[in-house]
Amino acid sequence: MKKHIVSLTEKQKKELQKIIRQGGETASVRNRAQVLLLSNQGRTDSDIANIMFMSWRAIAGIRRRYSEEGFEATLFDKARSGRPPTYTADDEAELTALACSEPPKGRERWTLELLQEAMKKRKGYEGIAKNTIRLLLKKTEQNLG
Numbered sequence: 047m048k049k050h051i052v053s054l055t056e057k058q059k060k061e062l063q064k065i066i067r068q069g070g071e072t073a074s075v076r077n078r079a080q081v082l083l084l085s086n087q088g089r090t091d092s093d094i095a096n097i098m099f100m101s102w103r104a105i106a107g108i109r110r111r112y113s114e115e116g117f118e119a120t121l122f123d124k125a126r127s128g129r130p131p132t133y134t135a136d137d138e139a140e141l142t143a144l145a146c147s148e149p150p151k152g153r154e155r156w157t158l159e160l161l162q163e164a165m166k167k168r169k170g171y172e173g174i175a176k177n178t179i180r181l182l183l184k185k186t187e188q189n190l191g
Contacts, residue, residue, distance in 0.1 A: 049109075049110075050106070050109040050110045050112065050113040050114075051109075051113070052082055052085035052086050052109055052112050052113075053086065054082065054083070054086045054117075058082075058117055059083065059086065062079040062080075062082055062083050063083070065079045065121075066079050066080055066083075074123075075121055075122060077098060077100065078108055078120060078121050079121060080098060081094055081098060081100070081105055081108045081109075082108065082112060082120065082121075084097065084098075085105075085108075085109055085112075091105040091106050091109070108120060132178075133174075133178070133182065137170075137171075137182075138182050138185070138186060140168075141161070141165065141179065141182050141183065142182075142183070142186050144156075144161060144164055144165070145161060145183060150164075158176040158179055158180055159176065161179050161183075162174060162175070162176050162179055165179065
């Protein structure tokens with residue numbers, strides 16, 4: 047006998063069917079939705095595993111999470127903190143303004159090395175790398191050429 051039984055309300059079934067039909071969610075959310083619907087129909091973990099091309103342990107984990115944490119927690123991952131960004135939007139704006147300004151005397155245009163030197167002279171940017179400058183400018187679609 048199954049340890050964790052999935053019993054969905056009509057509202058939950060409709061929400062899961064909507065997720066599967068319309069998309070817009072990640073593949074993992076759609077897979078969990080499908081597993082919950084199949085579990086609600088009384089299918090075994092091994093049957094669902096064969097249908098979904100997943101391991102039976104993953105199916106059992108989804109069922110367990112549903113019974114312990116609830117519907118929403120099963121479908122959607124918890125927010126992850128991640129590493130905070132090193133440079134803020136203000137820093138990017140400052141770099142962009144510098145890259146759009148006149149280059150130093152004797153130079154036709156800004157280079158990554160010149161931008162790096164100019165940024166290192168400012169407070170808080172002592173350790174900024176050329177690649178970081180490149181990525182920040184790429185993000186703002188700046189072209190040094």
